[in-house]
Amino acid sequence: MRVGSVALVGAGPGDPGLMTVRGLALLRRADVVVYDRLVDRRLLREAPRARRIFAGKASGDHALPQAQINALLVLHARRGRRVVRLKGGDPFVFGRGGEEAAALAAAGVPFEVVPGVSSAVAAPAYAGIPLTHRGLASSFAVVTGHECGRGRGRVDWARLATAVDTLVVLMGVAALPRIARELIAHGRAASTPVALVRWGTTAWQTVVTGRLDGIAARARAARVEPPVVIVIGDVVALAERLAWFAPTAPAAAAYTANG
Ligand SMILES: C[S@@+](CC[C@H](N)C(=O)[O-])C[C@H]1O[C@@H](n2cnc3c(N)ncnc32)[C@H](O)[C@@H]1O
Incomplete structure (x- = not known):
């Protein structure tokens, strides 16, 4: 029997056009596709003959526990199948791709990792926010807000x-009031511009902007819900001139107006 394999493939942030050429080639010849919630369903049409398994997770709502996803990947590969594990953004950026790779390595299953365009860079780009800009920003960090104030490995705000x-x-999003408070308490200017980019790169993209000291209230008023990329820094102000992307979904326009 043919030895199977698993490709951990980054599907990009939403716009299917941001999928990599390598990822698409693997998807087209996959026997099994195990995909996440944030993966655009149009990409699945590229694998019409593959068995499709939804493993998606919404915050606090795990469709499949991680251990079960790992076991599924190993099982199908051992049955000789070409498995694509399709993950939103980049598999190794808050995607638990490292855990899946570790499980495959431990099981002796051949695997490869196809990086994807992470929402961490793509959502700001589609909102017209360069993460670095000469004279304005020469560094950036990508962190999770999930662990704000909690437990091991938490971000040192x-x-x-x-x-x-x-x-x-x-x-x-959930921790935004706390994040803003922590940053201001530790020296970040209250007037720092902030952008909340929701469903970045998609037809539903919306952007809510404000100052660090007022953004949590704005987010509440606009009922901002995940998935959101929060961008904090002076570069956010550049969006006034550089916002280039016009989402086409009617809901997006309404949402921005209310925000
Ligand atoms: C579990 S993490 C996965 C990140 C993913 N691996 C990546 O590289 O983009 C999910 C979070 O990514 C962000 N995210 C993913 N896609 C997004 C999008 N299209 N617009 C805004 N935020 C997005 C949100 O913060 C969301 O809660």
């Missing part, structure tokens, strides 16, 4: 507040 010019926060 006190040090981060002034350590880098631009901060990109994934999974940070």
